[in-house]
Amino acid sequence: MGCPNWKWLLVEKRRQPAVGKPLDVPWLYAKLRQEVLMPSILSETPIESEIREAQLRPGPVWTSFEQFRVAGPGGPESVVGGQVGTLQTKAGVFRLLRDEDFQALVGLASEARRLQGGLSTIVHAVNVIRDHPSSPSAVELLLHLASVYGAANASLPTQSSDLAPAVEDDEVIVDAAELKRRARKG
């Protein structure tokens, strides 16, 4: 599922509580959890999959800087993706990890900081619904917020469709190895 099925939920919400009756808050919460919050914020976004990917495992341990130094380049190389190496020195304990794992952690930290604000806004919207349970616009606000803060995905490169064709007598190098080889000759 690419995005939360909030339109369906809106329809269901209108069906469920009879007109004039207070909104069934537990029902709404369950639906939100099932249809919007859980899929979008906790499951559908790359966040949960990243958390799985970013689960770091213990890696090699060096109990002194001397031990680390003697290991040479093989030391850091032995820290594979997903692992955290530990270097214990007199100055303190240092952790060693691959750059792709580090970038994933920085990205997650950034996302978490962003979601902190989003969740707080959603909590405010929930409070509005608690105070005004029969307000459809309050429910729509909550659903909207959930969908806004729940959406996050990767932007992938796309091929341009408005490219002018290469002219017929043009010469183009389409092999990366050939480009490298011929460039060296220059």
Next chain:
Amino acid sequence: MSSAATPDSPDAYQEFFARLEQQLAALSHTDEAALAIETAVTQRFKKTAQRQLAFAQPNTTCVEPIFYSDAFASGAIQADEDQFTLLQGDIVSTEAAYLMGQRVIGNPMFAVLNSTCDLVPGRRKYSSLLRVFPVAGDGDTLKSTLHNLLSFRSRRDLYLPPLPNEDVSTLGYAIRFDGVAQIRLEDLLLAKRLCSLSLVGWRIFGSFARFLISRAGDGEAGLRAKLSSQSSS
């Protein structure tokens, strides 16, 4: 005690701003730099392959990341100048950037759009990035892509050759001047640096960046001039 500022006559103001506009006309909105790139490359190298070979020469436009410590040790920068962690135009990889409110993941590459002086820690809160895509495709599509990129006619994408010492073989990259991603400066400073730009690479990048931010369509100056003369009469 200084006297309170008194307004000049409306005509004096009008004259001042008219003169300022004339001074800026040849400076603020010009595409001469981008045109110079296109003309220089297409006149000197007739075929795409020749252009590919020219840009693939080591250290022409892309160089190994430039570090402050090396620059300082070589005397290229003085002790009283700002210490830098990143430079404008650096190609970086980070998963902490957002495009249209969505975080971009999957080891994406970006070019740093901000001027270097804005990248000093603490000087700004946010930075702007442009997405960088590897050149990809098959057959005629790939040829068309390379032909277009290396003609420098489109100002939407700027060609970059394969980066220095990269592991994966590629035919090059495109910096996309369409859609600006945002990132907190503190996160950007932790990004993985892939390459910096040489002096000419930086000039080319700056020419495209300027074209992105301020360029004038054929009739825009006339349109504005006419509207302001109507409103003042």
